[in-house]
Amino acid sequence: MTSLLATVAIPDLLVFLLGALLCLVGAVSILTVKNPVHAALSLVMTLFGIAVLFIELQADFLAAVQIIVYAGAIVVLFLFVIMFLGVDREEDLAVEPIVGQRPLAAVLITALMASIVALGLVGHFEVGPATQTGMLHGGAGNVADLGRSVFTTYLFAFEATAGLLIIAVVGAVVLARRNNPDDHVAESQVEELA
């Protein structure tokens, strides 16, 4: 461990530890807090920690997008829905719907994580030709690399995401729309089916 610490620069180590601490504390508090609003705020903490780690990995653009899209848009959407529905009250965490659910989940998740770490230990990450989509330069050149890749190799996928976002917005409007009061027939049919 000491030899490993000697090979890592102190500023890198500090940034990594800060990011890791933010991530893990936020993640554990999502599990343990009772109020959904507090869980959403813990999620912001985790997402911010991930952004710090992205900066440590020199993915500056993705760190900015992480803050803007996740912490800015997605968590605000979560908070909006929590307050819109009025479910921002405490939840009883002692209730266990299925007997032995939590120990079983803990065993399963521990096995999952152990198998991932074991795969990392026994596997050797040898890939074929070094890159299909282009080299990654550090620092400011990074955004240019990402942009070139998105607008050349992945241009079709990029255009398809535009369609996906439109479909998602239309779908959300259709799902969350309040039913028309005149629409009794459709409503009663749904009630019969339910």
Added chain:
Amino acid sequence: MSIPLSWFIILATLLFGIGAFGVLVRRNVLVMFMCVELMLNAANLALVAFARSLNDVGGETTVFFVLVVAAAEVVVGLGIVVAIFRRRHSAVADELSEMGG
């Protein structure tokens, strides 16, 4: 020298495990949804770490698309939660059991 790849992978594994545990044990559908976001972010972290380690921009491009798909997924998912809440007046997953025997 920068941080070794394995540290990031272990951290991503831990975050993914915490997220999966949350999906399994929490009862509020909104909190379960937040745990799914946690799992997505753990995968993103692993992708960026591998992109840096293998010096390949493909990993970062994938993370870019994952962000877009996650935004769409959250919009549709929360739409479904709102629609369920209108009908059932509950955001607890265990109470949505009318399909059960």
